[in-house]
Amino acid sequence: MPSPLPPDWSDRLALDRAHVWHPFTQMKVHEADPPMPVIGGEGCDLLLANGERVLDGISSWWTCLHGHGHPRLVSALERQAARLDHVMFAGFTHEPALELVTRLRPKLPGNLTRAFFSDNGSTAVEVALKMAFQAQLQRGEKGRIRFGALRSGYHGDTLGAVGVGELENFMTGLFSPLLLACDRLEVPEDPRCELHPDLTGWPETLASARQGMRAFFDAHGERMAAFIAEPLIQCAGGMRMWPPELLQELRAQCDAHGVYLILDEVATGFGRTGTFLACEQAGVAPDLLCLSKGLTGGTLPLSLTWATEAIYAHFWGEPSSGRAFLHGHSYTGNPTACAVACASLALFDDEPVLANARDIHTAMKEAFTALAAHPGVRQARVLGTIGACRLVDPSTGQAHDPESRFGWRLHRRALDQGLLVRPIGDCMYLMPPLCTPPARIREATETLLKLLSR
Numbered sequence: 001m002p003s004p005l006p007p008d009w010s011d012r013l014a015l016d017r018a019h020v021w022h023p024f025t026q027m028k029v030h031e032a033d034p035p036m037p038v039i040g041g042e043g044c045d046l047l048l049a050n051g052e053r054v055l056d057g058i059s060s061w062w063t064c065l066h067g068h069g070h071p072r073l074v075s076a077l078e079r080q081a082a083r084l085d086h087v088m089f090a091g092f093t094h095e096p097a098l099e100l101v102t103r104l105r106p107k108l109p110g111n112l113t114r115a116f117f118s119d120n121g122s123t124a125v126e127v128a129l130k131m132a133f134q135a136q137l138q139r140g141e142k143g144r145i146r147f148g149a150l151r152s153g154y155h156g157d158t159l160g161a162v163g164v165g166e167l168e169n170f171m172t173g174l175f176s177p178l179l180l181a182c183d184r185l186e187v188p189e190d191p192r193c194e195l196h197p198d199l200t201g202w203p204e205t206l207a208s209a210r211q212g213m214r215a216f217f218d219a220h221g222e223r224m225a226a227f228i229a230e231p232l233i234q235c236a237g238g239m240r241m242w243p244p245e246l247l248q249e250l251r252a253q254c255d256a257h258g259v260y261l262i263l264d265e266v267a268t269g270f271g272r273t274g275t276f277l278a279c280e281q282a283g284v285a286p287d288l289l290c291l292s293k294g295l296t297g298g299t300l301p302l303s304l305t306w307a308t309e310a311i312y313a314h315f316w317g318e319p320s321s322g323r324a325f326l327h328g329h330s331y332t333g334n335p336t337a338c339a340v341a342c343a344s345l346a347l348f349d350d351e352p353v354l355a356n357a358r359d360i361h362t363a364m365k366e367a368f369t370a371l372a373a374h375p376g377v378r379q380a381r382v383l384g385t386i387g388a389c390r391l392v393d394p395s396t397g398q399a400h401d402p403e404s405r406f407g408w409r410l411h412r413r414a415l416d417q418g419l420l421v422r423p424i425g426d427c428m429y430l431m432p433p434l435c436t437p438p439a440r441i442r443e444a445t446e447t448l449l450k451l452l453s454r
């Protein structure tokens, strides 16, 4: 049984019910199951108002990197907010933004030299799409009015980002009349990430996917301004891990057809896949790179769209040339968020963050090997610090009936047992903060096995 909430929370929850509209939520659900009040965060744990401590097994939507309330991030926030909380970024600059580009630039691949600031993953993607389109126009490629994207991709919830996400799901299908023109390409999942892989026919599957990619670009390459992809793992699409060889092929096809390659590392960046960026594992550098989520270690909203010098050059000119990139947000380049991002990046230099990620990778393999022994678990797989599997009904081997809301129930029961997980459809995954001790992952595995067996 969950611990009861303190009595004062009943009024607060009534207030929530009366006025607050939560994200990604059919609000009727909260009539029976109100949102869980959280009063604190400490390391890899969240502290609930009922006095319980839960492991943040999904890093609060993949944002929290070094743990909640990390003293160095908190003090960077306090210091910067007291000194200069915010200033508009058009016509002004400041030290935290300059320190941030100085710290980040050497960690990026290729010739990504120009950073455009915005506030979240979706706007980082919007910026990349608009930059790609405008750069193509300004280099004389006026017919490039479409985009390319992977099936099962997710790039955020603003209309531009929705337009290059997967269309055929409940979240985006209804907006289809409003969206960008986009052609979609399917890539196979990489069985080599599975803990019990069946590699029969894999070389042929890979060769045919390569061939399919070439045919796709032959058909659509001329009309595309850019192709966008989440490198190596499509997170919201159900933790679909896809092969680095196809990312290399994607790079080659973009080059061959004059299409910019946008890599969306909003979720995969900052060590989640075991390397600082996922694209490093394929040796691929994009023309435009989107970063957010872990950029501030999960403390404040901030994002960056990095562009190559060649793209930047297409925007250069006299004020009267009309070549400027006329995009911005009120909080673009917020100094407090930049200072926290600098503190987060400093931790990568001063502490063994990527070594911890390797320990989490080992623990994740053990965890999903144990989970894979359960009859309700299929296709257990691991990439870096991310472990995932498919949940099925053990009696049929088929997906759970959506009416049973198995994932939601698992989420709520797990909270009562000290663990935050939130399956995406039939995909259950763990992506904890990079400071999580392996023993906590073992505990989480035991909790999940217990819950799956109920």
Ligand SMILES: Cc1ncc(COP(=O)(O)O)c(C=O)c1O
Residues within 6 Å of the ligand: 120, 121, 122, 123, 125, 154, 155, 156, 157, 230, 235, 236, 264, 265, 266, 267, 268, 292, 293
């Ligand atoms: C790959 C990817 N891109 C973009 C976004 C959108 O980021 P935000 O929710 O910060 O707008 C997400 C969010 O989950 C994401 O996973």
